[in-house]
Amino acid sequence: MSRVDERLDEMERTVVREVPDDITITDVAFEGPELVIYTQDPRAFAERGDLVRHLASELRKRITVRPDPAALDPPREAESDVQAVIPDDAGVTDLDFHQDTGEVIIEAEKPGMVIGSRGSTLREITSATGWTPEVVRTPPIESATVSNVRDFLMQEREDRRDILERVGRQIHREEMSDDQWVRITTLGCCREVGRASFILSTPETRVLIDCGDKPGAEDEVPYLQVPEALGSGASSIDAVVLTHAHLDHSALVPLLFKYGYDGPIYTTEPSRDLMGLLSLDYLDVAAKEGRTPPYDSEMVREAIKHTIPIEYGNVTDIAPDIKLTLHNAGHILGSSIAHFHIGNGRYNVAFSGDIHYSDTRLFNGAVNEFPRVETLVLESTYGGRNDYQTDQEDSERELKKVINRTIERDGKVLIPAFAVGRAQELMLVLEEAMREGDIPEVPVHLDGMMWEATAIHTTYPEYLRDELQERIFHDDTNPFLADQFNHIDGGEEERQEVADGGPAIVLSTSGMVNGGPIMSWLEHIAPDPDSTLTFVGYQAQGTLGRRIQNGRDEIPVGNSNGRGRQNTVALNMDVETVDGFSGHADRQGLENFVKTMNPRPEKVLCVHGDESSVQDLSSALYHDYNMRTFAPKNLETFRFV
Template sequence: MLKGGPSEIKKKVKEVLSRIGEVKKVELEGPFVVVYVDDPSSFLESNNTVGEAAKLLRKKIIVMSSGKMLPEEDAKRVIREMIPQKAEITDIRAVEETREIYIIAKRTGYVVGKSGYYINEILKKTGWRPVVLRAPTMESGLLNTIYNYLIEGSAERKKIMRKIAERIYREPIGIERGIFVSFLGGAREVGRSSIAVTTNEGSVLLDAGISLGRGEAFPRYDLIDLDEIDAVIISHAHLDHSGALPFLFKYGYRGPVYVTRPTRDLIVLLLLDYINLSRRQGIIPYFSEADVARMLNHMIVLDYEETVDISPDVKLTFYNAGHILGSALVHLNIRKHNILYTGDFRFRETKLLGKADTSFPRVETLIMECTYGGEQDVLPPLWEAEKQLIQIIKDTIERNGRVLIPALSVGRAQEIMITLVEAFSRKEIPDVPVYIDGMVYDSTAIHSAYPSYLSDYIKARVFGEDKDPFTDEHFTMLKGTEDKDSIATGGPSIIIAPSGMLNGGPSVDYFIRMSPDPRNSVVLVSYQAEGTLGRELKEGAREIRIRDEMGEMRKIEVKAEIHFVEGFSAHADKVQLLTYPSSIPKPSRIILVHGEAEKIRSFKPLLSRSIGAAVMAPSIGEKLRLV
């Protein structure tokens, strides 16, 4: 990275870019360089000279106009006249304090233009810097809320980013302390994932999750000093990896949170849903909507394979993890030591997502999840799982029953939806309604806003055929006001609802109504954590006690058929876990996390023999020295 503090770095950037044209001002905002110029044309028409400067400086450079801006309404008119109608612009909003104009469109490619042509033309002709947001193909109040947060908080976010930059680019202290990893959660357990990585110059957190089953809810943050944390890096949006973020901010953290764009939106969705669910159950949530909005202003979004400095001696790069939309493998380059943290990952392609990346410069330490590392954890092929699910649906409908599929709102529900679309098109199941309830609706809307993060299969349909499989005619998106009784006791149908572990949400409401009827089927397609109703059912329980919508405990006799279909898992199974370490630059050390103690105990020696590297399985609170 560039040597020296913020002032020296700004001076160097100005010196390099002044070869192109006059630079009025240079600002550091988070890990990015923002350059203000009177005449953007000279910079944007310089045969990619800005791109070459960015490579030389190893920084992403954002060019802003420091000259006069067109009045807002005139700028909007120019943009609408310039951008092809095929873009389907839904809204344009300007923020004068930041000199940014937000363009929300269904087809953002037409807004950007070839090689960013329209983006550059908007900046040159209006003086406003365009920020492009993709509108979902499905109307989503939640995404509107997120975009409102982003736009209304942009001025405050700019101030925050400048403070963050001062910390990133501070002068190194130059003391040799070594590289350590401390396991605050997710070690020999599934849930509350959080790992502190300490270097010579600072420290970062990998994930900040909560527990979704029994045990302690939050990671052991009493073991660290939040004031010393330079950055929080979230691998993906699931609450067992992101749910403790508001807790960190509640107790004083004010640094950056690095995420991909879909992860940012999905985190907001999951946290707002957590608030609503807590209040419905009569529980006071530990954070508010205002806390979520405040946290959003600290989020820095990165694309896959975009490398940034996050502290004086740490560079961060995200890679596709294949787990859920926007999920990322986290690669940390710490001087000459490289850590790859998988978060949750899947090493096979599905109709929804591609498989986890394997191309990295170097990997010395691999921190790998081990959810399905048990002796019997060899998942069937996806086609076999699809065949099993389709047969269960056919059998249930033939006896005039209904199928409940409790599914994780993010990822699993969309995998099931794509499978059903294909089955309907091949006439493998009858044309029955598919009800999509709860948070699945908004999660699916977010998926429709980020097709470029999805599989080649989805991209071919969205970009090639202009068809969005998530808006198939069989799907009925419920808004939460519908009568669940009529759906649960009506004609044959399929219901997809969260949560996937039956530990809350509308899936529990449907389960209470549907489980006494032997014609019905409940199909569990997600991992079932210890302490959840789904785990009880998987282990054979047929008489359970459950809390209903009114908060009262009820005893339920389960007469519906209970099925467990494993092949849809978004995690790597034992075979993938054994294969992945040998598919990347060979690590000298592998650390296993995010797995039940017994599974890690059986998998550890197997992996050690297979890969020939040191394999470790730390406990909560343990601290390991890497270098």
């Protein structure tokens, strides 16, 4: 008998011993990081509200209780009983019964009312029907991505259950080595912005953290071929952890499945959905630009199927010797700082991903309190000694000036912005400015993936800033539904109509002007001296956005003119840069993040920044806080312990 089966037998004996005699246990199994208990008496389980919590404490595992199919009411009968238990104000929009797992998926406009105080309504549903309820939110804005992901996962439930059981056995396998060491290998984003990727290794486990592309340099990908990564085969990777869904961190995660990876991806639920949205768009853009995509859409589906969502703050076993906890990073929807607790208190490492330390209109600031952190891997995008961003209120004031100045001369304000994060931040600023009369009410056109990304934001308001949640949950004044916002879905014809029309604001992808609909908008609007191109986000080296900031006054558009030269259009519109809207912490924010960390790390690896930025930040942290700091190069390995 394997060590995993021995552990399961031991846990089953504990469960049988701890539950009352009137509850029959039919099976106990690992599914991913959770322990699943199957019972013929789900109603009795539900009526004892503290029993699951007691078992979770006794076994030190997250526990899910599932009914034996024989214990379930027929779906048609159960549906009326479920509806009778849930308050009418919850706004239930769909019920989906799954006989194989005994789960009923309840989609509702107000999930909290379906859950009830400390899960009381959920227990009442199980007590009445035997079914185990799972609650999801009905998006206030219909999202094709959320709908497609949910439908796909429901169709693949049997496959997914097999994956989770296999992952569960892998997590709970016996430790094979007596050695004790921890290594981090840098596969990308060192002394550069983009292609974030790291390997965290122990004698037992290899975890890949992020796997992104490099903006403006499609051929530069993480060094996955080295022995520490996939050089010894994709099966040598035990788990993937995704800090957030921006392409410079997520674009090449599906590629792992093309290489044969078949393990779990740990991230937050909104990051899973956004990864699907952005990855499919990444393939679409590559095809339109005549490039061969590195993988196909089937690999994106595999990545989604293998994703195990984790909520902020939940300590999760991902290997025999590693526990993972994700914390809010304040950067984009679902973005995380990944904290790894290795061994039995042996070592602790935190990967910041991308962070914003202070609160924004959209998100609460990054969390920086951890039980322990010996080594911090810290982004340094704005780590240079002069990288101080404008105060947010000043930034908003400057943006309003630019908008008012442009609209007064009947021009258009064209803002390249990332579809995820910056677009929604700007929507909040514009909605309030128009509502309070600070700028005229003009149409705000959203192009590219922005509307779909916004719909995903409204699906997960619990990941947004506290005050914004209140507006969406309770005040019935969802700012994303303001009348001024228009989704561009008519392609070139609608863009031409907007360009020929009156004053307007256009938010369009891509944020670094390296492809996407922004190129079409520039073709229409760039020659107009009354309009303004306004940058509000970071422009990486090598991107067209950076070249425009540096003075370029011609824009390549369309195809070549047949003589090997790219067609161009004159950039006559004003060009403005309004700092302060970045999703990244500036130099002061990065220093404050480290300064106020509790506890403060012993070592810091400064990554994800231009060479001068990582070296400046590394030097400052060393001198100011007397800690060991490094500005690593790609393909360096650091050994700890």
